[in-house]
Amino acid sequence: MSLSADALFISPxxxxxxxxxxxxxxxxxxxxxxxxxxxxxxxxxxxxxxxVGKTELAKAVSRAGSAELIRLQCYEGLDEARALYExxxxxxxxxIQAAPSDQAWDATHDDIFTDEFxxxxxxxxxxxxxTTTVLLIDETDKADVEVEGLLLEVLSDFQVTIPELGxxxxxxxxxxxxxxxxxxxxxxxxxxxxxxxxxxYPKPERERDIVLAQVPGIEAELxxxxxxxxxxxxxxxxxxxxxxxxxxxxxxxxLALGLDELDEAAVARTLGVVLKHVSDQExxxxxxxxxx
Amino acid sequence: MxxxxxxxxxxxxxxxxxxFVAALREAGLPVSVAEGLDAVRAMQVxxxxxxxxxxxxxxxxxxxxPVHRKTFDTLFDLWFPAALGDxxxxxxxxxxxxxxxxxxxxxAALDPEVQQRRAELFELLLAGDDPGxxxxxxxxxxxxxxTPRQESWFSSSVLRTMSPETLMAGLxxxxxxxxxxxxxxxxxxxxxxxxxxxxxxxxxxxxxxRRIAEDTGVERTARLAVRPPLERLDFGSATRAxxxxxxxxxxxxxxxxxxxxxxxxxxxxxGRLDFRRTVRASLATGGVPITTHHxxxxxxxxxxxxxxxASDSVSAFAHFTLLLTFALREQFSKVRAFAFIDATxxxxxxxxxxxxxxxAMTRMAEEADLVxxxxxxxxxxxxxxxxxxxxxxxxxxxxxxxxxxxxxxxxELSLPILKRMAGTARHAYxxxxxxxxxxxxxxxxxxxxGELMPMHECRNLTQLAEFIEExx
Numbered sequence: 001m002s003l004s005a006d007a008l009f010i011s012p013x014x015x016x017x018x019x020x021x022x023x024x025x026x027x028x029x030x031x032x033x034x035x036x037x038x039x040x041x042x043x044x045x046x047x048x049x050x051x052v053g054k055t056e057l058a059k060a061v062s063r064a065g066s067a068e069l070i071r072l073q074c075y076e077g078l079d080e081a082r083a084l085y086e087x088x089x090x091x092x093x094x095x096i097q098a099a100p101s102d103q104a105w106d107a108t109h110d111d112i113f114t115d116e117f118x119x120x121x122x123x124x125x126x127x128x129x130x131t132t133t134v135l136l137i138d139e140t141d142k143a144d145v146e147v148e149g150l151l152l153e154v155l156s157d158f159q160v161t162i163p164e165l166g167x168x169x170x171x172x173x174x175x176x177x178x179x180x181x182x183x184x185x186x187x188x189x190x191x192x193x194x195x196x197x198x199x200x201y202p203k204p205e206r207e208r209d210i211v212l213a214q215v216p217g218i219e220a221e222l223x224x225x226x227x228x229x230x231x232x233x234x235x236x237x238x239x240x241x242x243x244x245x246x247x248x249x250x251x252x253x254x255l256a257l258g259l260d261e262l263d264e265a266a267v268a269r270t271l272g273v274v275l276k277h278v279s280d281q282e283x284x285x286x287x288x289x290x291x292x
Numbered sequence: 293m294x295x296x297x298x299x300x301x302x303x304x305x306x307x308x309x310x311x312f313v314a315a316l317r318e319a320g321l322p323v324s325v326a327e328g329l330d331a332v333r334a335m336q337v338x339x340x341x342x343x344x345x346x347x348x349x350x351x352x353x354x355x356x357x358p359v360h361r362k363t364f365d366t367l368f369d370l371w372f373p374a375a376l377g378d379x380x381x382x383x384x385x386x387x388x389x390x391x392x393x394x395x396x397x398x399x400a401a402l403d404p405e406v407q408q409r410r411a412e413l414f415e416l417l418l419a420g421d422d423p424g425x426x427x428x429x430x431x432x433x434x435x436x437x438x439t440p441r442q443e444s445w446f447s448s449s450v451l452r453t454m455s456p457e458t459l460m461a462g463l464x465x466x467x468x469x470x471x472x473x474x475x476x477x478x479x480x481x482x483x484x485x486x487x488x489x490x491x492x493x494x495x496x497x498x499x500x501x502r503r504i505a506e507d508t509g510v511e512r513t514a515r516l517a518v519r520p521p522l523e524r525l526d527f528g529s530a531t532r533a534x535x536x537x538x539x540x541x542x543x544x545x546x547x548x549x550x551x552x553x554x555x556x557x558x559x560x561x562x563g564r565l566d567f568r569r570t571v572r573a574s575l576a577t578g579g580v581p582i583t584t585h586h587x588x589x590x591x592x593x594x595x596x597x598x599x600x601x602a603s604d605s606v607s608a609f610a611h612f613t614l615l616l617t618f619a620l621r622e623q624f625s626k627v628r629a630f631a632f633i634d635a636t637x638x639x640x641x642x643x644x645x646x647x648x649x650x651x652a653m654t655r656m657a658e659e660a661d662l663v664x665x666x667x668x669x670x671x672x673x674x675x676x677x678x679x680x681x682x683x684x685x686x687x688x689x690x691x692x693x694x695x696x697x698x699x700x701x702x703x704e705l706s707l708p709i710l711k712r713m714a715g716t717a718r719h720a721y722x723x724x725x726x727x728x729x730x731x732x733x734x735x736x737x738x739x740x741x742g743e744l745m746p747m748h749e750c751r752n753l754t755q756l757a758e759f760i761e762e763x764x
Contacts, residue, residue: 012338012345032338032348039337040330047358182358182544183551192324196356204420204484229476232483237536239543264476283651288476 024060043176048199051243058177062134072122074143429495527609546619563589601696632674635664672704720745
């Protein structure tokens, strides 16, 4: 495939190593899937609960490949003009008003629909970049269903059609990452075009390594204890299980408070860092036998 | 790699791939042709010797919904087994102990070899050594997984011999010092070991499936081994673990439903013409009303009265449905819930916002006054009590929702009262967790109640979600 970005990575092991170097610890599944997305030139859809490092993965890929990161944050009401491109009406108007009175309309018309008056939005920008690019489409599930339709053309053919200019095809395929919290089911058509990676809460060993890497200065034993406790909390029937980000926050909190052991008192004092619902805290207090 | 047994035909990778994809489809995963091709392409660029890479490649290209992952893993282990026969012996492993069919074995507790194996298992569980545990499961199944006459393989005999749960006390002893007992440290350790033991049990089950598949064929085993995904799981046949998993699904499901409903409301038809704004806007076009403006439509928020059967036969279903409706509280202007067995009591207060799910259930079971005489469902009397005590709960704005299997133990039915209730309410629905073909069998009065209000079959998450969406 001539369009495939000149290999960011040469093998799954290479992915694991280079992402590790920029501070993102992978496991087998993550490394293989990222490598496949790159090797097959397909977008990568990452789903999973909040705070397990979906967005961070895209950022890490861009850091590891020293590629530019272009981010499209999805939200309700996101439309073509915000996602793809827009004509700069004000500038066009100025151009028309400033045109010498003897210039024919045709000439003006040709003049104002050129690159100069085109405002690039993330999707178009990612396609037109000649350098290696990582396109991050964040929280795809927040966008309306119509946006998915818009994405289909961009993601399957890597081209954008602008009526006045014609079809613009990617100079070099960007590495595309879509993330979703599964607040709604994405359409089958979109999923079919993507490779899928479900990121879940990590295994204790991996989470411990993450904590050790992210929080310098923490004792290995404390990290181990912390990760096991978080794992126990996730096992309770609570509304919002603590995410990796919250585990890391918790580790930082303990470090800042100068606690070097995670006993009942320490947990009771700092529970708010990981559990953010009153009922969840009450439940944890009860199940773990903390004195409130 | 060991030599495959002669009975096993060598099949090319492509055949294996297509058969695997076919099995996934049969198990209910929507795998398109394009996705199948993606998987083949993926296989060309990865190292096929690495089994976990192959699994990741298949998962990335074929499995696009997390609920399907478990099914996928089960089938993958069958189609691409980690070993053949007894597996490759690792250097340093002791030879497998084989038993003659006729040999009498001492009971497990007295068998020194069993005790030695249990000690090995203890060390593995203590260390959390996953590859070791996998290898151990394989040899354990090879040694203890067969019935005496060696016709088939069972995980139960392995687990009975090894009885990993009985190692728990020792494991806790090994990591806890005296003063930690009873506190958080014990809870955390217990949880860790429980996870590891569960992992061991899963490994044994997977290993047994692999052995059975070698004996009787992959396709057949696959059909037997695959359980329906959570969303299609029958409420009635849910195990305790399934129920916990279902309860964990309540909030994500409620969030998904709420966002879908909000979207529908927004996109929904526009309301009455806003005359003033239309005329005002028409000034820009010389008085011609080119665009009309409309008032936003009032959101439809039904008042919900839920009357649910809390007897054992349907309690799992009723609890789950209650939780879901209360999690969706924002979608309804008011929710009142009543539970009954043979008497009725209001249970709304147990579901106040922010209360804990499990606690609400236990409090409801302990405190609510649901039993009149027998403690067996009596729909007739329950409806009568409801009518006497809470008649004013049902108004012309109410949607009445009854959850139950309509099995009144041949007792009275109170059809006229229910008819009046259904007449007063704006809508009335009955959700029945029994499969439709069992309606009207035995003491079920499904169709007699069904004449008074539409009765829906509601056996799994998918059906329930569909119904709630229609209701709100």
